[in-house]
Amino acid sequence: MNRPFHPVLEQVSRPAGKTIKLKATHSAVANLHRGHPWLYAERLTEEPSGGSPGDLGVVFDAKGRFVAVGLYDPFSPIRLRALVASKPAAVDRAFFAARLAAALERRRPLLGTDTDGYRMVHGESDGMPGMVIDRYADTAVVKLYTHAWVPHLRDCLESLLALQPLARIVLRLNRALRQNPAPLQGLEDGLILYGEPIAGTLTCLENGLRFEVDPIRGQKTGFFLDQRDNRARVGAMAKGKRVLNAFSYNGGFSLYAARGGAVEVSSLDQSAAALESSVRNFALNRHLPNVARARHLTLQGDAFAVMAELVKRGEIFDLVIIDPPAFAVRRSQVREALKAYGKLAHLGVSLLAPGGDIVLASCSAPVSPEDFRQTMCDAAARAGRPLKQIRETGHALDHPTDFADSRYLKCLFATA
Numbered sequence: 001m002n003r004p005f006h007p008v009l010e011q012v013s014r015p016a017g018k019t020i021k022l023k024a025t026h027s028a029v030a031n032l033h034r035g036h037p038w039l040y041a042e043r044l045t046e047e048p049s050g051g052s053p054g055d056l057g058v059v060f061d062a063k064g065r066f067v068a069v070g071l072y073d074p075f076s077p078i079r080l081r082a083l084v085a086s087k088p089a090a091v092d093r094a095f096f097a098a099r100l101a102a103a104l105e106r107r108r109p110l111l112g113t114d115t116d117g118y119r120m121v122h123g124e125s126d127g128m129p130g131m132v133i134d135r136y137a138d139t140a141v142v143k144l145y146t147h148a149w150v151p152h153l154r155d156c157l158e159s160l161l162a163l164q165p166l167a168r169i170v171l172r173l174n175r176a177l178r179q180n181p182a183p184l185q186g187l188e189d190g191l192i193l194y195g196e197p198i199a200g201t202l203t204c205l206e207n208g209l210r211f212e213v214d215p216i217r218g219q220k221t222g223f224f225l226d227q228r229d230n231r232a233r234v235g236a237m238a239k240g241k242r243v244l245n246a247f248s249y250n251g252g253f254s255l256y257a258a259r260g261g262a263v264e265v266s267s268l269d270q271s272a273a274a275l276e277s278s279v280r281n282f283a284l285n286r287h288l289p290n291v292a293r294a295r296h297l298t299l300q301g302d303a304f305a306v307m308a309e310l311v312k313r314g315e316i317f318d319l320v321i322i323d324p325p326a327f328a329v330r331r332s333q334v335r336e337a338l339k340a341y342g343k344l345a346h347l348g349v350s351l352l353a354p355g356g357d358i359v360l361a362s363c364s365a366p367v368s369p370e371d372f373r374q375t376m377c378d379a380a381a382r383a384g385r386p387l388k389q390i391r392e393t394g395h396a397l398d399h400p401t402d403f404a405d406s407r408y409l410k411c412l413f414a415t416a
């Protein structure tokens with residue numbers, strides 16, 4: 001197969017076929033056997049020098065028995081991301097092609113629907129640790145979280161294109177990778193690795209709603225795909241309501257509420273660019289009578305301050321959605337994060353008409369569903385508006401959660 005990849009990708013070194021022999025602590029070995037894919041550097045008891053990102057790391061236990069094979073990254077605190085545990089397997093181009101094929105097969109229910117923006121590959125939970133691939137119509141956005149993928153990237157992209165015709169593939173890199181460019185061998189954040197530059201505005205469909213997507217500069221890969229099912233739930237409960245969508249980004253929940261028959265929807269975000277995008281998204285969907293009819297307002301500012309101001313003014317909403325960014329990425333941040341979630345829940349119920357609905361989401365991975373739920377309930381009760389008829393939901397099917405750390409999204413629907 002000879003495809004027109006970006007010349008930089010053509011020049012990146014290919015897999016060296018080198019393996020690195022690693023030994024790890026007893027508990028780290030047990031962890032890998034249980035199927036958790038991460039091996040942290042501080043849990044290694046033996047690590048030879050000279051390994052490069054993307055070499056295959058083979059982990060042995062103290063008795064020299066095979067434990068796991070995975071992608072080795074000497075620059076990451078997660079030194080190895082396991083691909084296979086307990087039984088050895090050949091990790092080569094065909095191996096990754098099979099993983100990609102399985103991931104696409106999992107999303108088959110979405111094909112031919114009115115959703116063409118979805119996650120094709122969800123990292124660890126699809127057996128491709130440290131790699132996310134999101135699809136926006138005929139564009140794929142590959143986001144890497146480890147340098148280890150660099151030498152395997154071309155094989156993976158050729159396999160992807162053989163499975164799924166695409167107009168282009170955009171590369172995104174997480175911050176740790178952007179800060180350490182040497183092992184990227186010239187690959188850069190936002191590079192179009194395959195296909196034509198993006199002409200005009202790229203859009204995708206989610207449950208029939210059209211959204212603009214900026215995969216090169218947007219947050220994450222351009223859109224928050226993990227809330228699709230929760231947005232649909234909001235759409236189904238919005239008829240005739242006055243809605244506040246806090247942390248609205250480009251108006252995902254707002255559009256669903258409008259299409260669902262909301263009378264008025266306020267999108268609240270601190271980012272002017274995000275709000276401008278939400279206005280354009282409303283325009284993109286004006287052919288839908290309910291969207292054209294709904295009044296869409298934007299409120300720019302800090303959500304904590306703006307909501308407190310709305311409470312002071314005596315504003316009342318029938319439906320409040322609060323879906324902030326992750327407040328905790330580390331265990332040590334959980335307490336502060338819960339405090340912030342509690343404040344938001346307090347403000348949220350204080351803005352609700354009696355019997356109104358509130359939707360509270362958290363994408364903080366270290367915050368457990370139990371702690372989140374308890375904090376939300378306590379905060380609402382303290383505001384004199386205890387939560388009732390609580391429903392808890394998580395990710396949509398394109399965000400499988402096969403190991404504990406991957407269940408980051410929590411969403412509560414309640415009445416207060």
Ligand code: SAH
Nearest residue numbers: 224247248249252269270271302303323325
């Ligand atoms: N609910 C969105 C995703 C939210 S992402 C969706 O369904 O797609 C988080 C958003 O919160 C970003 O748009 C960011 O600009 C905004 N944000 C972060 N901190 C904020 C703050 N203190 N006040 C208001 N908005 C904030």
